[in-house]
Amino acid sequence: MSDHRLTQTEASLNVTGADLVNIKVNGIAVKVPKGENVIEAAKRAGVDIPYFCYHPRLSKGDAANCRMCLVEVAMPRKNPDGTEVIAKMPKPQTGCTLPAAEGMEIQTETPAIARDRKGVLEFLLINHPLDCPVCDRGGECPLQNNTLFYGPETSRYIEEKRHFPKAYPLSEQVVFDRERCIHCARCTRFTEDISGDAQLGFLKRGADLEVGTYAQTSFKSKFSGNVIELCPVGALLSRTYRFKARPWDLHTQKSICSQCSNGCNIKVDYRLNSLQRINARLNEEVNEEWTCDRGKFGHEYVNSPNRLTKPLIKKDGEFVPVEWSEAYRLLAAKLKEANGNVGGIGGYRNTNEDLFVFQKFFREVLKSNHLDSRIGRYGDSITKPLFERFGYYTMGNAISELETMKTIFVLGASLADEQPILFLRVRKAWRFKGASVIHANTFDTVDTTKVSDFAAANLIYKPGTEITLLYGLLNLLLVDNTNSIEITPQMTSLMKAAGEYPLEKVAEITGLDPKEILKTAKLMATSPTAFIVGDTVTESPDYLAIMQALGDIAVATGNEKNINVPVREVNSQGALELGILPDFAPGFVSVSDPGANTHQMLTSAANGTLPMLWVLGAKLAEKYPDRELVQAALSTAFVVVSELEMTETAQYADLILPAASFAEKDGTFTNCEGRVQRIYKAFDILGDVKPDWLIFTEIASQMGTNFPYFSARDITLDLSKSVPSFTGITPKSLGDSGIRLRN
């Protein structure tokens, strides 16, 4: 059965300082941080105070509108004659807004409080429909639970309840049952505090109060799914999960979201062999307790009727389903024929285990180094953009480190789309930790969830002028030295480079307001500053030069360790770490005879010199920048495609091998910050599908090499032994929150 709590946050999160005060909760003496609210403080004494609207991650104090958390409080007070008495406050207080103070005595279970709670619940239930049997929340509903534990047995309200149309489509994903809303303001505060699109608000007053967007437009947010989990009743519901199952029908398995490189920890709720919904799982280091909508709702492919269930061989232009034995026979024959002239592309959506065996098979059995997991524009050595200068490959910071930054410079990224969880951290740094954010890109999205909304400086520069902009900023930082940075001898060469970019010239070339550039330079002089680089830069033909300029700024401002170029797909990072690269073996160990990169492989496949390509889940036809080259290459070579579904790329294949989805296999993913996290098999594999590592192991043994792997676990253990950077990473040591490589 799935488990649902009002918040997954642990009390210890809220330690505000070293100052401890002594309080008593129901007579139990505890020391708690001074100023911590009484709900959290009572948790430390093992006392649960029921509540609805309070949430530790939403701004505190300004909601306090459910009144469920009432407690009786007494405080020490000095009498005029100097004696000290414990004086009870005349009225009950809301625990969520009450800060703990020295000597405070809290009673949560007095008859008066019990009566108050009954009253609060009776009020909440006056207009609440008797929908529990048909309500998706039934069985995991805080209102149901609190009513059962603290509520009245019967209702005295016999009048007609308020009625609204059911299932109002609030957004594409969220449907809203207005009758069930208890006006706790958790959803509205979420869009204000966390997602930042401030889409939801309260309209009208009293019993008519309703949640909605102000102009009754569609609720557009990239994080709308979280409000479903936040809502303490069944008012906000998922359109995809609606009426699919009741909580007791479901089984839950821990997993990692497979939709982007951020690696949100999730819970997969499934029924029989089908995935019903995805909820967030707590990981303070990564996603806290949020997910983005792409992850939460984008899972239809797992149980899609289009899933491939049998190997397919193309015969006379038609795909014919065959048994694995026949597929392997053909594959082995073709691989022998190609004699090492085989290219492997992709793997960015596979587990570390799949990838390790993939490259092992290519390097040890086929003796081919033609491997590349990157299908973007940049195909040169992975060491060039960052490693040669700074010693790290993609992200210098951990995701959670972003919170500690004074300034965050987001360059060329639609952050909420590309890196949703990084976006939430950046916003958290700005909203709750006082960081300033700079947004620079060639365009600004029209979406409602975006960095420019809260950016202190917003630079929309002309395409291709990144280098000018960056050196212009460096010029301001060093040559004009508007912020009086200490000029070390090391910086004089930088100053020379930057000197050629005076402000006026930069403003003219980039098309920016000089004032905005000046402001940016001011902000950047504060340390620490983190840089987050996105697609506009990584897909730019000047990628390396821009990284050079950005590196110069980082050096000048002392932020060498704070450049982040996060990868995009779920295991792109793992694919780099595990050597799905032409020039590096696992652990970034360089190989003596580098193979071809994606572009070279496609070119040689197109002109016939590379007779065979194995495309491991890469969406080449859909995503590769040079479409014609892909078409030429895929139609010339013998193409093996490992895929879940029939994609455009798979249409070109001569042999399709059906692969298992993340919900059907065990393994680990590496997220963009290099955190290795475990996924667990939730339900049985569909049809004749196999996990990719098993396919490689089996074909290797067909070709005469036996890999000693019988489960994904065997491979994880082998990884920890044979790849230096994975030392100490075992299924056991990974635990629930994973381990960051090289940390």
Next chain:
Amino acid sequence: MSLGTFLKSTIDGANALRTGFGITFRHYAEQQLKTKPVDTIQYPEERREQYPRTRWRHVLTRYDNGLEKCIGCSLCAGACPARCIYVQAAENTDEQRFSPGERYAAKYEINMLRCIFCGFCQDACPTGAIVLRKDFELSDYTREDFLYTKEMFLEAAPMETMIPASTIGAMNRENAAK
């Protein structure tokens, strides 16, 4: 063995036979002449009346207007100690209405081999949809045939089938229920 004991055991044996066959003959005569009430039922031609609270084969009942009582809430499945009920819900539309309100059971299956006829499902049902009635003749030849489906459980619809769906809104479902 002496002659005395031999005679005695012969006579005893004859007596025992006479007593035994006597009972058989008496019963035969009683049955033929119907002089005494008989307890044996000639099943399957004859059937005994079941006790009022007997719990046998389930039935999914309907309201008088023909709508199904089951709302697909799965509470029966949650209560079932044998875990043998499978409910899959779907949403009613105004064109295709099966039950009052938003939700109905698109699939309703019970694995009768696992059912222990405890009646907890009936107990849990908030609408009184699933009831255990008196049909106890539940034998069959294959295991698959014991997976009873919604169609098998559902009461026959009354003749004047469904009332127009548009007349039942969420608001007057209490009345529709009557």
